[in-house]
Amino acid sequence: MNGIHDMGGMHGMGPVEIEKNEPISLEKLLAEQGLVTANELETGRAEGRAGVEGRLGAGDVETLLRNRKRARRDDNVPPKFKSGDRVVARNIHPVGHTRLPRYARGRRGVIDRDYGVFVFPDTSAMSRDPKPQHLYGVRFAARELWGPAASARDSVYVNLWDDHLDPA
Amino acid sequence: MSDHHHHDDDGHAREHDQPLSGPALRVKALESLLVEKGLVDPRTLDEIVEAFETKIGPRNGARVVARAWVDPAYKQRLLTDSRAAIAEFGFYGYGEDMVVLENTPKVRNMVVCTLCSCYPWSVLGLPPVWYKSAPYRARAVIDPRGVLKDLGNEVPDDVEVRVWDSTAELRYLVLPERPAGTEGWSEERLAEIVTRDAMIGVAEVTVPAGSGR
Numbered sequence: 001m002n003g004i005h006d007m008g009g010m011h012g013m014g015p016v017e018i019e020k021n022e023p024i025s026l027e028k029l030l031a032e033q034g035l036v037t038a039n040e041l042e043t044g045r046a047e048g049r050a051g052v053e054g055r056l057g058a059g060d061v062e063t064l065l066r067n068r069k070r071a072r073r074d075d076n077v078p079p080k081f082k083s084g085d086r087v088v089a090r091n092i093h094p095v096g097h098t099r100l101p102r103y104a105r106g107r108r109g110v111i112d113r114d115y116g117v118f119v120f121p122d123t124s125a126m127s128r129d130p131k132p133q134h135l136y137g138v139r140f141a142a143r144e145l146w147g148p149a150a151s152a153r154d155s156v157y158v159n160l161w162d163d164h165l166d167p168a
Numbered sequence: 169m170s171d172h173h174h175h176d177d178d179g180h181a182r183e184h185d186q187p188l189s190g191p192a193l194r195v196k197a198l199e200s201l202l203v204e205k206g207l208v209d210p211r212t213l214d215e216i217v218e219a220f221e222t223k224i225g226p227r228n229g230a231r232v233v234a235r236a237w238v239d240p241a242y243k244q245r246l247l248t249d250s251r252a253a254i255a256e257f258g259f260y261g262y263g264e265d266m267v268v269l270e271n272t273p274k275v276r277n278m279v280v281c282t283l284c285s286c287y288p289w290s291v292l293g294l295p296p297v298w299y300k301s302a303p304y305r306a307r308a309v310i311d312p313r314g315v316l317k318d319l320g321n322e323v324p325d326d327v328e329v330r331v332w333d334s335t336a337e338l339r340y341l342v343l344p345e346r347p348a349g350t351e352g353w354s355e356e357r358l359a360e361i362v363t364r365d366a367m368i369g370v371a372e373v374t375v376p377a378g379s380g381r
Contacts, residue, residue, distance in 0.1 A: 008282030008333065011308040016315055018298045018365070027198060044197045046204035058211035062260065065219060071337030099335045101282050103309060115338055117263070129210055135187055135336055137267075146310050153328040156309050159336035 003092055003103060009103040009146070071119045079134040080162045085111045087138060088168040089160060097125035100164045104156075108168050109140040110156060120161050133162040191262045225259035225293030229341055230362035231257060232291060236268075237346045250341070254291060262288050265338040269330070269369070276323055277342045278316070278369035280308035281334040288339035292364055299368065309333060319370050332369075342369040349375045 007013070040047055042086045056064065056152040081087060092098070099121050113136065119140035120131040138160045201295035202208045232254055236243040246253040250266040266288060269277035279286065282305050298304055307315050312329045316322065322328055332340045344366040350358060363372035 006283055007302055007305040007310075009310040010279075010302075013301075013303040013306045015318055016298055016301065016304045018319070022325075023333070025364070030198075030202075036205065040201055041198070044201055046201055049204075049206040052207055055207070055209055056212050057209060058215045059220070061212060061215040063218060065224070065260065072369075075196070099283065101333060101335065103282075111189065114268075114379060118336060135331075135338065148247065150310075150314065150328065151325075152325075155328075156331045156333060159335045159338060167239075 001097065006102050010099045017097055047157060051145055071121075073117045073119060073130070073132040075117050075132040077117050077133055078164045081111045081134070081136060081165065081167075083111050083112070083113055086168040087111060087165045089138070089158075090164055090166060092164075094122065096122070098122045100160060101158065103145055104138075104158050104160070107140055107144050109138040109144070109158075112137040116158070118161070121164060122161075122163065131163070135159055135161050137167070140167070196200070197287060199348055218292055219260060225290065226291075226364035226367065227359070228257065228259050228289035228293075229288070229364070229367045230359040231355075232268075232341070233343055233362045233367065234359035236343055237262075237358055238355050243343075246343070250381050259290060266291070266341060267338060268341050268343050269332065269371070271344045272344050273327070273330045275330060276310065276316075276367060276369070277330050277332060277340075278312050278335055279332045279340045279342060280305060282306075283335060286334040286336075290339075291341050292367060296364070316370060320363075321371055342367050344369075344373045347373050347375050 027036075029039050031038055031041060035050060035052075038049065068083050086108065087110070088108050089100060089104045089106065091102065093105075115135045115137065118135040120129075120133055123129040123131045137157050138161070140156050140158065141152075142154035142156060143152060145156060194205055199208075199213065203210050232246065236246050243255075245256075246268050247270060250265070250268040253268075254266055269279075280299075283302040285295050285357065289297065304315065309331050310375075312331050312364060313323055316329075334340055344362065346358070347361070350361075361375060362373055366373045
């Protein structure tokens with residue numbers, strides 16, 4: 001989706017500020033989900049107990065933190081590219097989820113590394129199809145992405161999957 | 169966290185006698201509310217807070233960096249199979265697929281997630297607000313030198329800057345350069361000076377004033 005979340009290269013966002021006290025905005029999320037009311041947040045007092053199923057128990061915390069689902073897969077899928085290959089990122093604008101940032105679309109890069117087979121988030125997020133395929137680190141020269149004003153030395157490495165790339 | 173245990177009803181009442189000012193009080197009020205509503209189990213909360221305060225966080229990353237500085241064989245393992253080398257520490261928390269990026273006098277690495285907030289939780293804990301902010305996400309890829317300069321970390325023209333956009337379930341940790349003046353330091357002492365921001369790649373590790381020999 002061409003959304004405002006895809007921020008790489010946008011101007012006018014102001015300076016990067018490393019805050020001393022980092023704010024917490026869980027309240028808004030809780031209210032949006034209907035778990036607490038605005039009045040409860042205002043007064044700090046519960047207006048009754050919530051009926052929630054599947055509350056996490058103290059004994060389950062370590063298991064939860066240790067067993068995060070991994071995106072790496074063992075599927076035997078052949079890679080389309082190898083380290084050193086020249087590629088071009090597809091100029092695609094899917095209306096659903098994609099991990100191909102807008103600033104890289106249509107740009108030429110070089111495969112830096114093949115990281116192995118991973119779930120493809122573009123399809124797994126939309127249709128629950130994991131479509132496992134090779135994930136690469138792709139190096140794009142800063143000038144290829146941003147033009148002649150960028151440093152000739154610098155580069156941006158983007159993680160892209162087979163379905164994001166064509167040979168160049 | 170020793171001051172975290174106030175989940176009895178009396179504690180709750182006392183808390184709300186105080187005017188709420190500052191994020192800490194606000195969080196405590198919210199916590200009390202969620203416990204009172206039965207949305208969270210206070211013991212679970214304690215367990216999670218304890219995990220992120222004492223077991224998961226940038227101190228883990230700092231230990232990895234310090235070991236790589238003193239042990240060349242470990243550093244080699246870390247750069248070739250980062251996940252396995254980090255797993256040698258047996259940190260609490262999950263083992264993400266990791267890639268460690270080595271800074272050298274000629275190469276500076278910097279990590280961003282332009283699409284959201286992907287971050288190496290297992291070694292750095294929770295991402296800082298600035299890392300998730302629009303200014304950092306927007307500017308890190310197009311003007312990394314400007315961002316670094318604003319953060320007091322100007323990069324000379326003859327040094328290459330590599331920006332790593334973290335778009336996959338594969339997370340990056342920067343291995344900063346070991347600062348001069350730390351020769352002969354123990355691994356533990358070195359770990360103390362490694363900062364979170366240096367492992368994201370927006371700062372260099374320096375020897376704090378007063379900790380020299």
